[in-house]
Amino acid sequence: MTYNLLTLRPLTLDTVTAALVQCLHVQVQEVDVADEDTDQELRNWDALVFCEMATVQGDVSTYLDIDVQEAVHPQPTERELASALARTAATAVLFPAEEMLPSAYWLATEDGVVTRARVYESDGEETHYTIDRVESPVGQLPHVTVARIPEVVGEAKIATPLGDVFAAHLQRMYPEEAGTPGAPLWRARSSLGAWEKLVRQMDAAWAPSGWYPSDLYRQRLEARDKLEQVRGQLPENVAAQLQNALEPLDALFVELTVEDTGGLLDKELARTEGAASDRGWWWNRRPDPLPW
Numbered sequence: 001m002t003y004n005l006l007t008l009r010p011l012t013l014d015t016v017t018a019a020l021v022q023c024l025h026v027q028v029q030e031v032d033v034a035d036e037d038t039d040q041e042l043r044n045w046d047a048l049v050f051c052e053m054a055t056v057q058g059d060v061s062t063y064l065d066i067d068v069q070e071a072v073h074p075q076p077t078e079r080e081l082a083s084a085l086a087r088t089a090a091t092a093v094l095f096p097a098e099e100m101l102p103s104a105y106w107l108a109t110e111d112g113v114v115t116r117a118r119v120y121e122s123d124g125e126e127t128h129y130t131i132d133r134v135e136s137p138v139g140q141l142p143h144v145t146v147a148r149i150p151e152v153v154g155e156a157k158i159a160t161p162l163g164d165v166f167a168a169h170l171q172r173m174y175p176e177e178a179g180t181p182g183a184p185l186w187r188a189r190s191s192l193g194a195w196e197k198l199v200r201q202m203d204a205a206w207a208p209s210g211w212y213p214s215d216l217y218r219q220r221l222e223a224r225d226k227l228e229q230v231r232g233q234l235p236e237n238v239a240a241q242l243q244n245a246l247e248p249l250d251a252l253f254v255e256l257t258v259e260d261t262g263g264l265l266d267k268e269l270a271r272t273e274g275a276a277s278d279r280g281w282w283w284n285r286r287p288d289p290l291p292w
Helices: 013-024 078-089 161-173 184-203 214-231 236-256 264-269 273-278
Strands: 002-007 031-034 049-055 062-068 093-096 104-108 114-121 128-134
Touching (some): 013 062, 078 093, 161 184, 161 236, 184 236, 214 264
Antiparallel strands (some): 002 062, 002 093, 049 062, 114 128
16 A cells, blocks of 8 residues: 655654554564665665655655555554654654545644645645645644635535436436536536535534535535426436435435524525525525534
8 A cells, every 4th residue: 555645844764664663563674765865776675665755845844655565464544654653753744635636635743633734735846835724723833824624525525326326327318418518417417416415414414524614505505406497307217316316315404404494594605585585495494503
């Protein structure tokens, strides 16, 4: 397994070697750590753990490209190895998040905290890393803004089994229109996926981030609106499939929400009264408490 980590403090070859020995439960002779100054002829090519180190610029100091052979057991996740390395080497460690955003990272601290981080890489001859924001305070980063990072919530990988079945049906029966942006079938597929993501994340207590941006919540309610708007433009068999998917999702949404009798949701989402007549019943229910 390969791990790509960034450390805030500069590390020596010996420090990284000792940390990997302890974190991966291997012998020191089974670890090979090298940097740009290492003599390649002196490397241990039979090692179970290879690590390429490089000095980098900006808010981080060291880049680690770690390759762990299958013979090493157990194989930690990237989060587990980053957390263990942070404790052992006494430095905060960054590792890439699963979302498809180049700026999305997690940061593990030496005292056991794992928090979101937004990291930007500059273009140029030498890569320069800037930690723009973290979601929890980090002692080594007193200058960095502490605030939520909303864009990663929308990019979270959320399972949508009902939407997947619906999309597969469209692909089999109407492959061309289902893949044409803006076409009714395409709109139905994408809107159902967005609605199911909202309901699934609500059911999981807003995991993995533990909160939900109000702008994204509004967009997902609007996706439910689009399903009503497009329903009459669908072939009869597709409309039936859509209804089959919506029934359990709508029922779960009702179970997870309360009547918005005081109009709190309207106020939070800045909905205008003029839009009330054409909106669905889902605008009249809200999570309790609100997740943002």
